[in-house]
Every structure is written in structure tokens, then in C-alpha cells.
Amino acid sequence: MAVAHEPTLLRDAVVYLAAATVAVPLFHRLKLGAVLGYLAAGLLIGPHLFGLVANPQSTLAFSEFGIVLLLFVIGLELRPARLWQLRVDIFGLGLLQVALCGLAITGLLLAVTGLTWQAALVVGLPLALSSTALVIQLLSERQQLNTPMGERSFSMLLFQDLSIVPMLTIVAALSRTPDAGATSGWMQAVYTVAAIGGLALAGRYLMNPLFRVIAELGAREAFVIAALLAVLGSAFLMASLGLSMALGAFVAGVMLADSNYRHELEADIEPFRGLLLGLFFISVGMTLDLTILADRWALIVALAVGVMAVKTAIIVGLARLFGSPWRAALPMGLLLSQGGEFGFVLFGAAERGLLLSPAAASLFGAVVTVSMALTPLVIRLGGLVTAREAPVTLAGPSAAAGCRVIIVGYGRFGQGVERMLRGRGVEVTLIDLKPSQIELTGQFGIKVYYGDGRRVDVLRAAGADHVDMIVFAADGGWLGADALHSVREAFPQAQLLARAFDRRHLIALRQADVELVVREVFESAVAMGRQALKALGTDDPTIDAIETEYRRLDAERLAVQMSSGDLLAGRHLVYPARKTINDAVGEIPFAGDEQDEAPSNA
Structure with missing residues (x-):
């Protein structure tokens, strides 16, 4: 039977995939990053250029689930104990960043526009928020998410998610069409605490037993369904209370971070996360109204640059105040300088409250989009965000001469291994991630190259295709089985030796077919016992x-x-x-x- 209507959904899906397939590899080739490629793809197929997709708003609403899944995966990596360690950055640095950036941008808008103070405030506060999806993507691309800079940036992003509730309360309080049935700010705060507590209890006493039962039954498809239920259920709970869906998914992830099924959950969610997050960036690109940009391009660009400059200056200053070095503070300021996706939500609320005209809401939406598009360019052209916070003077492993052995990690453990090998006349290439350690060893005439030795591309640049052995000597449980499997597949000729943090880590490394695993304190403990x-x-x-x-x-x-x-x-x-x-x-x-x-x- 013939279909009477055009299959719009299928056609749009083909358009999205085709645009991304062309734009993303091209922008990777130009070393501009995937995010800018997605934004460019959205701009091209959107209603303001080629018009291949007519309704970007519906796609944007759906693709926001990419942010939800992203926060859930991040939550899985942050155990409650680790989150507690970040409390000063979250509630200290995060609070100061939102408050100071919001007030400073409000002052900027009052100085250069004709907005009333109420309108300037409900625009300035949302512009203090950054794009969680963009920042996390950029940090992930540069392998910086688990660095001190990455964790501090994420702490500010997490507080920004929490601040959406008070910002919506401020918009409602200033609204010229107040809703008599709206929830008060105090009750909204109570709902937030209650919802977080409910998710914590559900994660511990409901979802964990459910995953255990499904795993014992061996129902693979049911496990994927249960994983999506955990994410979307937590997001729905928060959304039904007028809160951030992403925050709910993050809390659910944190509550499952200690679960035995954490890695399985992450593997199940990852394909959906990547697809929807790419769709989100395409949707943002489609919302950029080229008519408004053409008519008022100077004002939009000036506002975008002004917002980014103000936020960069304040964030750099705060990061320095909280102890970050310059080489971490400056990239942090640039990474968080753009407007965020939640700005669209708050601008819409301000428009409904008659605080902003539709034209003004569209203009500031364009400011957010332009600032998001400029961020990868600023980072790329400035050359200030380099992998793992390395100073630009540190040499990468591509400068290393060919050797028989690569040692990853040149702390106390790696130094002992290296000296034993050199005692036999074996030439060694040394790789480490700590700039301070590299600079210190350089004073002793020892050359250590900067890089993340878990990455196949870094090892290949160090000559791993031709070495006899790769020794992973860095401390802590940073070396995962997944990374080792990738290294094993890429360099089958090399023997792999690894330092294990504890017994659990030892078992994981043994199961990854490492030739030799040494517990970092086992031999010294035996020696002291003797x-x-x-x-x-x-x-x-x-x-x-x-x-x-x-x-x-x-x-x-x-x-x-x-x-x-x-x-x-x-x-x-x-x-x-x-x-x-x-x-x-x-x-x-x-x-x-x-x-x-x-x-x-x-």
C-alpha cells in the first residue's frame, strides 16, 4: 500500500546524517574539531540557508536528551566520595563565577543597549551560563576531562545547572504577567532537594537490584532498556518539577557510579549519547537566524565578543584565586566563555513574562549561538588549550628517537625501571603527563616527553610501532583495560608491562592479557616484612x-x-x-x- 504523505521524519534523518557525514570529517581535517563541524552542518541545512529542514525547534527539544545522556555518563565516572572532594569548586568557585559573570554582563548590557535593568538582568544571568555540551566535548577531544583544569571546569558547569532554578525564580518574580499558580522559590528549592534525595535512594535500592536481576537472567536487550529507563526516568522526575533534566540524569549517574554494572551502563548509553549530542549541535546551528545576523551582525558579534571577554577575564581571575596556575586558568576562561544552551530556555521564559520582545530574544539567542561557534576557533587560534595542560615549551613524543622500550610515567616507580634498563644499555623513551615532573627531571639532564601514554596516537608518535616493550609505570588506577586492549591491537609486537594500583586493578590488567603486572607496593611490603x-x-x-x-x-x-x-x-x-x-x-x-x-x- 502506497504511503500518501511524504516521509518527513525519514527524510530529515537522512539530511542530518548526510550533513554530519560531510561536515564533521572536513572540520576534523582542518583541525577545527567536531563541534564546529556539527554547527556548520546545522547552519547549512537549516531554514535560513538551504532550508532542507524546516523546524529546528522540535529537533532541538528532542536532541537535548543528548545533554541528558552526557551528564549521566559523566555521573558514572564521579563517585560520591569524589564529588564531595569537589565541593569547594562547585559551591565556592561555581557560585562566584555565576554571580560575578551575571552581574558583569548585566552591567555591560546596560552600558551598550537600551534595555531596562530588569531585562538586562534576565539576559545577563543566563549569559553567565556556559554550554555544558560544548565544554565537555572540547575537554573530551583534548583528553582533559580528568585533569585538574577539567574537573574545575566541570564543577562550575555543575553549579550552573543548579543555578537554573533560582534564575527561573528571578524571571518569574520580575515577570509582568505573573503566574498566580507558580511555585515559590523556596518550594522549588525543597522540591530540588527532595528529588535529588529520591534519586539517590532509587539508585541504591531500586536500580542496582534491578540491574542485578537482569544481568543474572542474561537479557541483554533488557539491560539496555533498563539503562535508558534510569536516565530518562530521572530526567522526567526533574522536568516534572520544573528542574533541569540534565541535573537529574547526573545525580542518577553518580548514584550508580559505585555499581558493579557501571562499565556496562556506560557502554550501553554511549552510542545514544554520541548520536543525540551531535544532533543537538546541528540543531543549535539551525537556530541561527541569518536574517537577524545580516541585519544586526555588528551588534551580535560585538555582544558575543564582549560576553566572552568579560567571562574569560572573571573566570581566569577566580581560577587564579582558587590556586590554578596561569597555564590552566587561561584555557579554563576560554573554554567557559560562551553562552549556553539553557540560555534559550531562560530567554523564552523572559519573553513569556513580557520582559523581552520576540526580536530581542532572537537576537540574544543569536549571541549565544555565535559565541558557541567562536569558542573552538578562539581555542584553536589562540593555541592556549593543549592536551593535559602542557606548557607550549614541552616537547611531544614525536621528537623522540627510536628506542627499544617506552616507559609511560616517570615518577619514583618509572625512574627505577628506567635506571635498571639503562644499566643494561637499553635505550628508553620516557613519557609523562605532569609538566612539573618533566621540568624537574630536565634539570638533571633527563629528557621526558609530554603526552598521555594511554592513547594509541601518542604511543605511535613515540615509535611504538617498532619497540619491543611498553612499560606503564604511572601511579594510581588510571590505566584501564579498554586502553590496554587498544594498545595491544595497535602494537601486537610489543610486550606490555604494567604497574597495578591494588588487587582489583591487578585482576583487571591480567584479564587484559598484559604479559607482566607488578603491584606497586607488593614487593616493598614483602621486603619490609622480611x-x-x-x-x-x-x-x-x-x-x-x-x-x-x-x-x-x-x-x-x-x-x-x-x-x-x-x-x-x-x-x-x-x-x-x-x-x-x-x-x-x-x-x-x-x-x-x-x-x-x-x-x-x-
């Missing part, structure tokens, strides 16, 4: 027997844990829990005890 026994008067053969037994039981326990996937397995092998004082190896009499007196069994 010295302690010697100081207590134990003879060397007995010490050797104790060490041999301990290593044997530890290896057996590790094998049981790896085969079962349960860290609690093999508890009976914990040494010397299964022994009594009477059958311990070489029981030592202490001072005052008789050598031939049997110890008490009490």
Missing part, C-alpha cells in the same frame, strides 16, 4: 619459608579471584588467617619467653 622478621630474631631460612608460603597462597587466591570474578573469593587463603599460633612457620619466642616453653593456646 626486615621486620629479621629484627625480631628470625633466621634467614625461616624468613625464606614464610615468604615462599605467603607468595604461594597469594598467587592461589589471585587465581581463584580471576576465575570467579569475585574479589571476596579465596578468603580461606589469606595468609596466615588459617594458621594457629602453634603451627605458624618458625614461631618466634619474644623477650622473657623460654625457648623450650610451648606457647599458650588460650
Whole structure:
């Protein structure tokens, strides 16, 4: 049976995908980044240029779920304990950033436009907010999300999400058409706290057991459905209370960050997140009204540049006040200098409250879009945001000469490995992520190259295609199995050696088929145990027997844990829990005890 109407949805989907397929690789080729490619694609297919898609607003509303999924994935990476550590940046730096930037931009608007103070305030405060989607995407592209600069930037973005509630309250209070049935600001705050508490309880006592049941049943599709339910359900709860959907998804992610199913959830959500986030940027590009831009381009560009300059100056100053070095503060200011997607929501509320005319709301929407489009260009042309906050003077691994071994991480552990290898005459390429460490070792005449050694492209630039061995010697559990699988596939000829943070990390690395894994404190703990026994008067053969037994039981326990996937397995092998004082190896009499007196069994 023939379809009587044009399949508009299908046609639009084809247009979106075709535009992104052309624009994004092109902008990657020009080293301008994917975000600018999506924005350009949206501009081209939007109603103000080629008109291939007529209604960008409906697409924008749908694609905002990309931001929701993005915040959920970020929440999965931030355990509650880590979030608590960021509280000063969130509620200190974040509060000052929103307040100072909002008031400064309000003053700028009063100085250069004819807006009333009420209108200037309801525009200035939203312009203090940055684009969560854009900033996170740019940080991810540069592998900076988990750096101090990235975490501090994210803390400010998180507070900005929280500040949407008071901003909507301010707009409602200044509105010339007040809604008698609107919720008061105090009640809205109560609803926010209650909703966050409800999501916390649901994550711990509802979703975790649900995922456990689904995992035991082996229903793969049901797991994906449950993951989407967790995200969209939390977003719906927040939206029904007039709050930020993205904030709800973030809280849900944080509550599941300690779950055994965290990695599975992230893998299930990631394809949806990437697709919808790209669609969001295309939709933003489509909303740019070229008619308004053509008629008032000078004012729009001037306002966009002015807003970015004011925010950059204030954020840099605050970052320095909170202890960030210049090389991190300046990129942070540029990254957060644009207007954000929530500005469209607040401008719409101000328009409905008769505080802004439709033309003014469109003009400031164009300011937000232009500032978002300028951000990747400013970062690229300024050359101020480099991978992992590296000073521009640090050499990358591409400058390294060919060597047999690459060592990633040149702290205390890596230094010991490097000196042992050089003692055999083995040439080594050293890579580290800490500029301070690189500069310090340079004073001793040791060349360390800057880069993230987990990345295949960085290792390839260091000559990993031809090395015999790659040693991951950096501290902490930063090295994941996924990164190792990528390295293994890219450089099959190289042996992989890795430093493990703890037993859980050791098991993960062993399961990633690493040839040799060394626990960072295991050998030193054994060495100290030997010295302690010697100081207590134990003879060397007995010490050797104790060490041999301990290593044997530890290896057996590790094998049981790896085969079962349960860290609690093999508890009976914990040494010397299964022994009594009477059958311990070489029981030592202490001072005052008789050598031939049997110890008490009490």
C-alpha cells in the first residue's frame, strides 16, 4: 500500500546524517574539531540557508536528551566520595563565577543597549551560563576531562545547572504577567532537594537490584532498556518539577557510579549519547537566524565578543584565586566563555513574562549561538588549550628517537625501571603527563616527553610501532583495560608491562592479557616484612619459608579471584588467617619467653 504523505521524519534523518557525514570529517581535517563541524552542518541545512529542514525547534527539544545522556555518563565516572572532594569548586568557585559573570554582563548590557535593568538582568544571568555540551566535548577531544583544569571546569558547569532554578525564580518574580499558580522559590528549592534525595535512594535500592536481576537472567536487550529507563526516568522526575533534566540524569549517574554494572551502563548509553549530542549541535546551528545576523551582525558579534571577554577575564581571575596556575586558568576562561544552551530556555521564559520582545530574544539567542561557534576557533587560534595542560615549551613524543622500550610515567616507580634498563644499555623513551615532573627531571639532564601514554596516537608518535616493550609505570588506577586492549591491537609486537594500583586493578590488567603486572607496593611490603622478621630474631631460612608460603597462597587466591570474578573469593587463603599460633612457620619466642616453653593456646 502506497504511503500518501511524504516521509518527513525519514527524510530529515537522512539530511542530518548526510550533513554530519560531510561536515564533521572536513572540520576534523582542518583541525577545527567536531563541534564546529556539527554547527556548520546545522547552519547549512537549516531554514535560513538551504532550508532542507524546516523546524529546528522540535529537533532541538528532542536532541537535548543528548545533554541528558552526557551528564549521566559523566555521573558514572564521579563517585560520591569524589564529588564531595569537589565541593569547594562547585559551591565556592561555581557560585562566584555565576554571580560575578551575571552581574558583569548585566552591567555591560546596560552600558551598550537600551534595555531596562530588569531585562538586562534576565539576559545577563543566563549569559553567565556556559554550554555544558560544548565544554565537555572540547575537554573530551583534548583528553582533559580528568585533569585538574577539567574537573574545575566541570564543577562550575555543575553549579550552573543548579543555578537554573533560582534564575527561573528571578524571571518569574520580575515577570509582568505573573503566574498566580507558580511555585515559590523556596518550594522549588525543597522540591530540588527532595528529588535529588529520591534519586539517590532509587539508585541504591531500586536500580542496582534491578540491574542485578537482569544481568543474572542474561537479557541483554533488557539491560539496555533498563539503562535508558534510569536516565530518562530521572530526567522526567526533574522536568516534572520544573528542574533541569540534565541535573537529574547526573545525580542518577553518580548514584550508580559505585555499581558493579557501571562499565556496562556506560557502554550501553554511549552510542545514544554520541548520536543525540551531535544532533543537538546541528540543531543549535539551525537556530541561527541569518536574517537577524545580516541585519544586526555588528551588534551580535560585538555582544558575543564582549560576553566572552568579560567571562574569560572573571573566570581566569577566580581560577587564579582558587590556586590554578596561569597555564590552566587561561584555557579554563576560554573554554567557559560562551553562552549556553539553557540560555534559550531562560530567554523564552523572559519573553513569556513580557520582559523581552520576540526580536530581542532572537537576537540574544543569536549571541549565544555565535559565541558557541567562536569558542573552538578562539581555542584553536589562540593555541592556549593543549592536551593535559602542557606548557607550549614541552616537547611531544614525536621528537623522540627510536628506542627499544617506552616507559609511560616517570615518577619514583618509572625512574627505577628506567635506571635498571639503562644499566643494561637499553635505550628508553620516557613519557609523562605532569609538566612539573618533566621540568624537574630536565634539570638533571633527563629528557621526558609530554603526552598521555594511554592513547594509541601518542604511543605511535613515540615509535611504538617498532619497540619491543611498553612499560606503564604511572601511579594510581588510571590505566584501564579498554586502553590496554587498544594498545595491544595497535602494537601486537610489543610486550606490555604494567604497574597495578591494588588487587582489583591487578585482576583487571591480567584479564587484559598484559604479559607482566607488578603491584606497586607488593614487593616493598614483602621486603619490609622480611626486615621486620629479621629484627625480631628470625633466621634467614625461616624468613625464606614464610615468604615462599605467603607468595604461594597469594598467587592461589589471585587465581581463584580471576576465575570467579569475585574479589571476596579465596578468603580461606589469606595468609596466615588459617594458621594457629602453634603451627605458624618458625614461631618466634619474644623477650622473657623460654625457648623450650610451648606457647599458650588460650
